[in-house]
Amino acid sequence: MTVYHTLYIYSYIYIYNMAGRVLLSGLKPLVCGSKGCQVRSSVRGFRRAVTASRQRLRAEGNKALTGTADRFGGVTVNLEQTGLSEDVSEDSFSDLLQESLIQWKAEGKVAVWLRVPISLSRCAAAASTHGFSFHHAINDHAVLCLWLGAGESRLPGFATHxxxxxxxxxxxxxxxxxxxxxxxxxxxxxxxxxxxxxxxxxxxxxxxxxxxxxxxxxxxxxxxxxxxxxxxxxxxxxxxxxxxxxxxxxxxxxxxxxxxxxxxxxxxxxxxxxxxxxxxxxxxxxxxxxxxxxxxxxxxxxxxxxxxxxxxxxxxxxxxxxxxxxx
CATH class of the missing domain: 3.90.79.10 (Nucleoside Triphosphate Pyrophosphohydrolase)
Structure with a gap:
């Protein structure tokens, strides 16, 4: 009878953005068996994913999104004024938004307002995966919002009259x-x-x-x-x-x-x-x-x-x- 021995190795994994800041970290169990250790292949796959994410950001030529701070501690980002490419992919924008959210949280921002022109509607879908929701839409653009502060959202609703x-x-x-x-x-x-x-x-x-x-x-x-x-x-x-x-x-x-x-x-x-x-x-x-x-x-x-x-x-x-x- 063949006995397989499994060894769980906990490797502390870091995901870095292009500026060298940590995007994600955590303990990841990697499995080795008697027929060959899978650690190296898992790490290689992880590195490939990180490399692909970095390449998407480099291809777009963007760093963190820029916005205008308000006196309430929030930031408003107009995608038409960020130099974002018209053909930016949903995945690339999602990576860019993730990096921006980490920066805004580090700066103590309590809310993000995201103005999305109709030509970049796919960015609204990407933003929804990060917790954004629709606030209102007028003519050729929609405004999404995300509460980053403590407790329940204190963002005002859209005009009701x-x-x-x-x-x-x-x-x-x-x-x-x-x-x-x-x-x-x-x-x-x-x-x-x-x-x-x-x-x-x-x-x-x-x-x-x-x-x-x-x-x-x-x-x-x-x-x-x-x-x-x-x-x-x-x-x-x-x-x-x-x-x-x-x-x-x-x-x-x-x-x-x-x-x-x-x-x-x-x-x-x-x-x-x-x-x-x-x-x-x-x-x-x-x-x-x-x-x-x-x-x-x-x-x-x-x-x-x-x-x-x-x-x-x-x-x-x-x-x-x-x-x-x-x-």
Whole structure:
């Protein structure tokens, strides 16, 4: 009977990156039998794998990914700005990302934001193997994120609201307000012209723009009147909706409304709009608010806007509030 003796040899294995830093280390059992020791062949196979990984990185001509640090202790990497080859392989990018993660952890980074253009979508698949998940996608790129800090992730979620803005253009001399009826609606109700605010667009600018695009009437922003919050808004992909109504002053009065969006457009008296059944509850309520402003003074209903400097960015933001009485 032939007896085979097996000898377990624990070899301390190191995996180095191109810069000489240790990528992975650990105890690896290598087996020898009486018919010949397999240690040398195992080590040779290991060395070949390391060599192949290094060759992929050299072929791409990349070291660790570069990014922009933020004041929260994270780093943002835009793959379009890293000099990454357009034909980079998924395996090569995975090796590069692994090396970068080790560096970021050593630097104490708590989070990584990875901006991936659609042309490099395969890099998103590679990033997912390192724990990255999708945060959001806009137009031609996706943003992935990974929490590196202690405990549960404290990364903020993506925007959950859309902002709609309407303009109540009030002619104080006649007591009339500009209203429209949307086209292709199951119920044609009078409402204030408006639409969604563009990214980076101030509320007042949205109101003025939307009024002109829908009615042809030019106006100027005066104040904020009301805010409506609604969840699971239809057409908002399950997101919440903020609907803001602004008070505008007309600069022109001739109507030239957009026939693609509007069925009708008129100057309607506020008293009629406040009582008619052919409107929405929020439009009727704001019409009553505007009537009160006409009678008692708009300072009783206006949330005026004031620009103030932001503490951290040095930029300016808009603050809306009732005016503080002066002594």
């Amino acid at each position: 859309q902002v709609g803005v309407a303009g109540a253009v009030v002619d104080e001399s006649s007591g009339k307000v500009l209203v429209v009826q949307d086209k292709n609606k199951t119920k044609n109700a009078w409402k204030f012209p408006g639409g969604l605010s563009d990214p980076g667009e101030n509320i007042g600018v949205t109101a003025v723009r939307e009024v002109f695009e829908e009615t042809g009437v030019r106006s100027e922003f005066k104040s904020l009147l009301s805010i409506r919050q609604q969840h699971n808004h239809p057409g908002a992909f399950g997101m919440s909706d903020m609907y803001i109504i602004c008070r505008l002053r007309p600069l022109t009065y001739n109507i030239d409304f957009c026939t693609q969006e509007c069925l009708r457009c008129e100057w309607l008296h506020l008293s009629e709009l406040a009582l008619t059944d052919h409107t929405t509850p929020i439009t009727s309520r704001v019409a009553k608010l505007l009537l009160h402003g006409l009678e008692e003074g708009f300072e009783h209903i206006d949330l005026a806007m004031e620009e103030l400097p932001a503490v951290y960015s040095g930029m300016f933001y808009q603050l809306y509030h009732r005016k503080i009485p002066t002594a």
